[in-house]
Amino acid sequence: MGNMRAFEVIGSIAILQHDASGKELKKIANEILKTQKNVKTVLAKKDRVKGRLRTRKLDFIAGIKTKETIHRENNCVMKLNAETCYFSPRLSNERQEVASQVRKKEKVLVMFGGIAPFPIVIAKKQPSSEVYSIELGKECSRYAEENAKLNKLNNIRIIQGDVKRIIPKLKGKIKFGRIVMPRPQLKDTFLKEAFQVAKKGAIINYYDFADEEKIKGIPKIIEAEAKKAKRKIKILKIKKAGNIAPHRFRVRIDFKVI
Numbered sequence: 001m002g003n004m005r006a007f008e009v010i011g012s013i014a015i016l017q018h019d020a021s022g023k024e025l026k027k028i029a030n031e032i033l034k035t036q037k038n039v040k041t042v043l044a045k046k047d048r049v050k051g052r053l054r055t056r057k058l059d060f061i062a063g064i065k066t067k068e069t070i071h072r073e074n075n076c077v078m079k080l081n082a083e084t085c086y087f088s089p090r091l092s093n094e095r096q097e098v099a100s101q102v103r104k105k106e107k108v109l110v111m112f113g114g115i116a117p118f119p120i121v122i123a124k125k126q127p128s129s130e131v132y133s134i135e136l137g138k139e140c141s142r143y144a145e146e147n148a149k150l151n152k153l154n155n156i157r158i159i160q161g162d163v164k165r166i167i168p169k170l171k172g173k174i175k176f177g178r179i180v181m182p183r184p185q186l187k188d189t190f191l192k193e194a195f196q197v198a199k200k201g202a203i204i205n206y207y208d209f210a211d212e213e214k215i216k217g218i219p220k221i222i223e224a225e226a227k228k229a230k231r232k233i234k235i236l237k238i239k240k241a242g243n244i245a246p247h248r249f250r251v252r253i254d255f256k257v258i
Helices: 022-035 089-101 117-125 138-150 163-170 191-197 212-228
Strands: 007-010 013-017 041-045 058-063 068-073 076-081 107-111 130-135 156-160 176-181 198-211 233-245 248-257
Touching (some): 007 089, 022 058, 068 089, 076 138, 089 117, 089 198, 089 233, 107 191, 117 130, 117 156, 130 163, 138 156, 191 198, 198 212
Parallel strands (some): 013 041, 130 156, 176 198
Antiparallel strands (some): 198 248, 233 248
16 A cells, blocks of 8 residues: 555544654545545544553544444444544454353453453353443443443443442452453553452453563462462463564463462
């Protein structure tokens, strides 16, 4: 595509890096609209994803003036506002892989659920499962509720609020056989909360971000947290789930509470 810069596509929206002049951005945007038939809107990132709610500023460049779209993946549809709700289309295979691990009638907790991509793919792939999704952001939770309806799923429960406040309320009422933790880049591991509601034999899919040479250290962090929580664990798998910068990776650690 000639001089076209890298861009990501969410539904009918293409998102460009905001590192060109106005005229050049417009030119690139029009080229994308011409060559990518599914793209109807082109936005450009003004800054990086930041804050606990993982939002980013996006400028409208060309096409239909909107920041809302419907993204399709894994036979599911997901509605969102690309500016106010974090969503990564690159995690589509991860969602499929984690969903395929879910057993029949399993109670699943997804922390930091966002617009509910993990919960929706899991609930659709394993209809007998019961999926709880906790999300801090009010707008993302609203989209999550809408997405459960759009996909005609009645085995998802969306809970809006802070994981640290919600988990103590669930403790003693419900134990989960699987906990999915697609954590943003936060210092807190949130494993203390996960162990409070993990039943014996539970599988935890834990995501972290690390430079290549620090990946080996993640299981040690998990083991130290387990010890604090007086739980025993067994590491099952360490997987690089995509690189986010040169020599820096999103990592998934699957482990069992024994």
